Amino acid sequence: MTTLDARDVPTEPISAERLAAAGLEYRLVDFADESVAKTYQRAVSRGFLGGEPTAEALAYGKTPFETRRNTAVFDPASPTAEFPVATVNSWVAPLTVPGGSEIDMWSISVVTVAATHRRRGIARALLEGELRAAASAGAPMAGLTVSEATIYGRYGFGSAIPMSRFEVDTRRAGWAGPSPAGRIQYREREELADDLGVVHDRVRRTRPGQVSGWRTRWEGFAGVSPSDSERDKVRGVRYLDESGAVRGVLVYTLGEKGGTFRFGLHVRMLVAETPDATAALWRFALQHDLVDEVTAELRPLDDPLPWLVADPRGVVQTVHDHGWLRILDVAAALSARRFSAPLDVVLRIEDALGFASGDWRLRVAESGVATVEPASAAEVDATIDVAVLSTLYAGGVRVSTLHGAGLIAADADVAERLDRAFASFPVPALDIWY
Ligand SMILES: CC(C)(COP(=O)(O)OP(=O)(O)OC[C@H]1O[C@@H](n2cnc3c(N)ncnc32)[C@H](O)[C@@H]1OP(=O)(O)O)[C@@H](O)C(=O)NCCC(=O)NCCS
Structure with missing residues (x-):
């Protein structure tokens, strides 16, 4: 059971500053305030191209928001300045990993940007803000389910749980x-x-x-x-x-x-x-x-x-594609799962946002238990982007597939050893949207 509460994490300062430079206000909102709760839910519904929610739907739909960390962006220059022009929320949920343990996953939802404010970097500020907030809280992983498969790879998310x-x-x-x-x-x-x-x-x-x-x-x-x-x-x-x-x-x-x-x-x-x-x-x-x-x-x-x-x-x-994962803490995430075959490799992980970057030695004992520690650059066996490592993490997408697609720079024998080690039983699944 997780001990982290996303609501304890304050408004993320770097995204707040970046959006303030664009004349926008980025901050956490308080669902105890009825009118804030209403406009937030209406903004989410509009963002997902839904209808105008009825009073009954708003009252009913409020509950999950109350347990989450709700962030909004406001445009003070807008005639309806109290109506968010963007939304995102998050909470920490247990993610089952291969072998049956659970890790804290920073779950991200309701990513919306008003059609009047699209393509000026607001979603990027929201997503990067969530990842920094998650890392600051100590969550080793972030996750989301997506409306389009082309949006989140750029932030290091990988399509880890196809359904x-x-x-x-x-x-x-x-x-x-x-x-x-x-x-x-x-x-x-x-x-x-x-x-x-x-x-x-x-x-x-x-x-x-x-x-x-x-x-x-x-x-x-x-x-x-x-x-x-x-x-x-x-x-x-x-x-x-x-x-x-x-x-x-x-x-x-x-x-x-x-x-x-x-x-x-x-x-x-x-x-x-x-x-x-x-x-x-x-x-x-x-x-x-x-x-x-x-x-x-x-x-x-x-x-x-x-x-x-x-x-x-x-x-x-x-x-x-359905479940998308994003490793934030390489050592914590990899050592929490069990592997299916012994391994001793040095992975160079590339991460444009920096959270997972570095050279890491991954050793797996016969028991499937892994140890992960920083390694020296001289010994690298495989170079891999964090989105690709995140795709492999749950054991449902084969190393052979991604190596075949040219997404893992490694000799075939290293790829084969990684393939055997990362595969999981049973295959991963995620049967809800969140
Ligand atoms: C998807 C959405 C949140 C993007 O918001 P936005 O503020 O316009 O995005 P940004 O301007 O920050 O763009 C960030 C990057 O994502 C890309 N991008 C944005 N929307 C995209 C889309 N629908 N498909 C693919 N790429 C997209 C941009 O080109 C930009 O790329 P770059 O930074 O690599 O140059 C917004 O279009 C939206 O609200 N859509 C409807 C609701 C939805 O689908 N939400 C996602 C829920 S999972």
């Missing part, structure tokens, strides 16, 4: 998996939110890449949020094993295809603690009467679904 989307033609796919002996029960929406929170908190600890969620995140999946236009379509079930313990939860919506009495089932969230729970919940979705298409987002790359059906060509799996 997949499934589209299943249920009639073609059929079912060839087991029929687990436990029971499936329908649940009401509030109960689904409870179940998701409980099961996810157990499951996230067994997967590198996962972070802890929060109550309104689970309510969001479960159709409790007043701003969810699909909320009335949300249904859900849970899976209990033979002893009666809850091992999995499936939340979904159903939509009819134009008066045909054929339905699409969209999986909002499937969390399962055991192979039986995974199979039982997938079976429930794929074998559902009147359903001929099942879609699901944010599934792990090693989801067994294609191996549970009779015809895997009925399952289309599309891989895309």
